[in-house]
Amino acid sequence: MALLLFSSVIVGVLTGKWSQFRLPDWSVSVVLYIIVFLVGLDLSREKIRREVLLKTIFSVIATLVGTYAGVMLLSFFLEIKRTELFAVASGFGWYSLSAVIITNIHSAQLGAIAFFSNVIRELYAIVLTPILSRYSKMAVISIAGATSMDTLLGPISHYTDAETSLVAFAHGFIVTMLVPLLVNLFLL
8 A cells, every 4th residue: 555655646746747737726635625524524433532632642742752853863964953953843744834934934945955854754654654554553643743634644544543543633733733833933
């Protein structure tokens, strides 16, 4: 399935590059809303238990700690200020918003870095979800970051269970709310 997801992205990029085929801008959002709606229907059968709330809190903390630990490690090898790296990583996969915020309050160069690093995070999550889901459901949620409530919700639902999907949605919602706050905080 991971190969199918990755191949679909590659075929889409190549089709768009070598043909005149273009989807209307709104079509991607419509498909995304349909997927989220269908996952929501599936989740509606779940009862929210205290354990789900604790897993959600744990997954958000794990995402923050894991992301920022990776930034600390990378900061020793890159010639970018640590605070700028933290701001870029604070996009948590939400490339469109974090890149715009960073471009507006810092520079186009750092905004471009934010865009590409967050796109890469989302692509890694798409490819790794089928593999990681065999070992750790929480790892799948954390690697998805903010996208665990939208783009990656379908694959997470497919490869895990309804409870994990519920945690992923709540996790993505919380992390999404943190993105503008944390990006701005690190660029003060």
